[in-house]
Amino acid sequence: MKYTIQLTVITGLMLSIIACSEADSTSDTTQNPTPSNPTTSNPVETNPANTSYKPTFSGQTRVGGVKTTTPYKVTLLTSSLSAPWGITSLPDGRLLVTEKSGRMRIVTAGGTVSVPITGIPTVNAGGQGGLLGVCVSPSFATDRMVYWVFSENVTGGTVTAVAKGKLAMGETAIENATVIYRANPAANSTLHYGGRILFDKTGHLLVSTGERSNLATRPLSQSVSGALGKIVRITTDGGPASGNPTFNGTGALPELFSIGHRNPQGIALHPTTGELWQSEHGPRGGDEINRVLPGANHGWPTITYGIEYGGQTIGSGIQQQNGMEQPVYYWDPVISPSGMTFYKGNRIPEWQNNLFVGALSGQHIARLVITNNKVTGEERLLTSEGQRFRDLTQGTDGALYAITDGGRMYKIDKE
Numbered sequence: 001m002k003y004t005i006q007l008t009v010i011t012g013l014m015l016s017i018i019a020c021s022e023a024d025s026t027s028d029t030t031q032n033p034t035p036s037n038p039t040t041s042n043p044v045e046t047n048p049a050n051t052s053y054k055p056t057f058s059g060q061t062r063v064g065g066v067k068t069t070t071p072y073k074v075t076l077l078t079s080s081l082s083a084p085w086g087i088t089s090l091p092d093g094r095l096l097v098t099e100k101s102g103r104m105r106i107v108t109a110g111g112t113v114s115v116p117i118t119g120i121p122t123v124n125a126g127g128q129g130g131l132l133g134v135c136v137s138p139s140f141a142t143d144r145m146v147y148w149v150f151s152e153n154v155t156g157g158t159v160t161a162v163a164k165g166k167l168a169m170g171e172t173a174i175e176n177a178t179v180i181y182r183a184n185p186a187a188n189s190t191l192h193y194g195g196r197i198l199f200d201k202t203g204h205l206l207v208s209t210g211e212r213s214n215l216a217t218r219p220l221s222q223s224v225s226g227a228l229g230k231i232v233r234i235t236t237d238g239g240p241a242s243g244n245p246t247f248n249g250t251g252a253l254p255e256l257f258s259i260g261h262r263n264p265q266g267i268a269l270h271p272t273t274g275e276l277w278q279s280e281h282g283p284r285g286g287d288e289i290n291r292v293l294p295g296a297n298h299g300w301p302t303i304t305y306g307i308e309y310g311g312q313t314i315g316s317g318i319q320q321q322n323g324m325e326q327p328v329y330y331w332d333p334v335i336s337p338s339g340m341t342f343y344k345g346n347r348i349p350e351w352q353n354n355l356f357v358g359a360l361s362g363q364h365i366a367r368l369v370i371t372n373n374k375v376t377g378e379e380r381l382l383t384s385e386g387q388r389f390r391d392l393t394q395g396t397d398g399a400l401y402a403i404t405d406g407g408r409m410y411k412i413d414k415e
């Protein structure tokens, strides 16, 4: 089976088209492969693992590789963004993008980048912080409301904060920006903010927070009285949403949806089940994909498949414990999974309900085939671009749009 990737660079003029083809002897015999029955070959990861830990179940890591058979086209729309961090689709087909330093911009589906949008509260852009994830109201076409996550300076350090505001008609400003939620306690750290946000099916916000990456705050992932290392579910005014799970423990916060996370930088709702899925930066060898049900404890830092970056064991060095959820999938070595989305389009039918995850250190987009809540195939896309993929979304046109730390936005669509 041969397929062609065209890389089109658009800078007002079409400058170049680079075409390449690749022989794939493993897929020749399968016509119209379905997402639930991919033709798999050797795992895409070929480097040695960092640990000798064993997966809890078959298919929890290094599943067979798959290869997209539909010819698809990769278009570089722009290289002029500055450290974009979050991307979401607007109803008219344009993309709303955050930049780490504290700006938002609107990018057309053709790659034209707007002036910065003003009116956004100051962010602390040090370290891993800044203007982070973004989403818009389900009724954005009429209410024009934007919701975003950022790292905020507060007494005692910084917090992961959530704000909202209305995109003014001229699209050059956010009006009445208001901070609606802060993930306390503050920490003297500029790392592990989490930072993704989306609307669930009930009109409430799901937000991921990190454990702030120091040994003092790390255990707070397991504390129900603090909001670090959690998924929280809040109203559009920032209060705890109705129907949240109840966690046992003194001072349990009513906004908690799940606990035991390290640094979750990707969240998405499964297209058919509606359940929340999540990507999480783990320690060395312990990056995870999780299916996050309400009330769940995802284990950090008690259980993990990784070790400290210095090589030491974490905690008791255990990978399972009663009452703690197993990741659906993990990567060792890590790929640094960031923003992610399920593909719901019909442009490339074999991608239906697949999970696409941006990889930072991995410098690719991971395509995960998921069958009955298990990963059954893995592919690495855009590996030749040399980019740290920070976030991606599906456009209203059914294409995927991805942003990179290097300031690029790509469109990935049927040829």
Ligand SMILES: [Ca+2]
Residues within 6 Å of the ligand: 260, 288, 298, 299, 300, 303, 304, 325, 326, 327
């Ligand atoms: Ca975990």
